[in-house]
Amino acid sequence: MSTFEFPPSIRSRPVYCVLQARPGKAHLMIADAEGAEALIDLALRAPELMAKAHVIYIPKATDFGAALKALNPAQYYEGPSYSAAVSRIKRVFLDASMGLQIYLSGTEGLMGQALSEAMQAGYDHTAIQTEHRGSLARRMQCVHCKGITEDVSNDPFQCSHCGLNLFVRDHYSRRLAAFQGVCIDAEEPGNVPPSKELYS
């Protein structure tokens, strides 16, 4: 099962929904890994979307590609990573018109970054649907060195840039598409609690 019920948290923490078909001139669907399942479920409920859909998919070592392609979207792209896909995503927003519906699914890092791109293109974040599926790993920003560490699944963790031991906060930046990591042993260097898997 690729769904997870996040416990209630602070206001800053993003909350996710179940993707719903909405009227639109075109439909942009961006997913990674198990996020494909949310798109497949959406297409089952609303097959009419697919004739006007552009699917951008990053498999991340899963094999949902064939099933997504079988939904027969108007455009289908599969890329090896978000960084590889982002220039295409920017281009889509540049060319898009109002009436485009945006559906994001998969990991928080993927959804957050795609949402941030849409915001930079002038689109309101509240109008974008997001459905979490798959990994609970987070995209973290070290508040000290500002470096981003992708796919953090343990708390605390070591910043991949400056090496500080960071506490995984629910405090989130929509603009950066990252949660904030704060030094956990600033007062007593070396006193770091054992690292645990997130939500374990």
Add this chain to the structure above:
Amino acid sequence: MTGTAPNSTAPKTVGAAKLAVRVSAITTLNALVTRFEFQRIDGTDFPTFSGGAHTVVEMMDGEKKRLNPYSLMSDPAELSTYAISVRRDDQGRGGSLFMHQKIKVGDEMALSYPVNLFVLDLRARKHLFVAGGIGITPFLAQIKQLEAIGGNWELHYSCRSPDLGSYVDELTENYPHATSVYYDDKKQSIDLDNLLDGQPFGTHLYVCGPKGMIDWVRKTATATGWPQAHVHHEEFLAPQPGRPFAVRLKKSELTVEVGAQESLLEAIERLGVDAPYLCRGGACGQCETDVLDSDGTFLHRDHWLEDDEKESGEKIMPCVSRFEGKILVLNR
């Protein structure tokens, strides 16, 4: 007044502080619309405002104090003057007629501080304006604001006839490529489906005009996939007359009879009770009032309360809504 800097020009209580002004110019635009310009009596600049803001004009009509909201249509960068355009409404409650018939250059009046319930979303890649009739006024200030910062905008303006097309000449002369005008009497109308189709991603849509136009634009936009956050509208309702009714104000320990031609808010103010308000048109939510007891029917007319709140009988917006029945007790 604690917490307020001694030199602050900000109102101490929202809606309470007034700007003392003198009418500096009156310009008849056409058979229905007249522009009024104001300057401050103390000669200082007006407070800054952003395009889309309105002011509530206080009119002393004999014994009666009238308070009507009008959009500021002057240039937000020109603070020596505030200007409004008033459409004469012969069937209305008399505020616009009072402005047209009684107000002379040099008269002293009071204006509220500006309040903006129809702001530009400056994150927009493009601003698409749809105006009907006197609904053009907030856009005039917004256009000036956007011109000053090189903003991307386009106006579609529907009027009854060339004779009644307020500011059409100014707009088509200054912004010929951004302005499209449609005249009802020439059977011209905005091709809305076509207009909304293909607008660049990140466009915001703004509509101001008669209720029918606002509903049409919002409905069409929603049906074609425009999110609510990108569709803005402004519609001031005027309070409608109705049957007189009695109200008990619990906190003030007063009872008041609301007259047929008077709004509930006006009746409360008549007793000297300080009730909050901003727009006086059912839009802003400032005057929301708790109902403590009631036996009768609420005539909710505002755009503020949700349907379930209206049905609950626990809230009322006294600026535009009325009541018919035996008992109404408000927490005021």
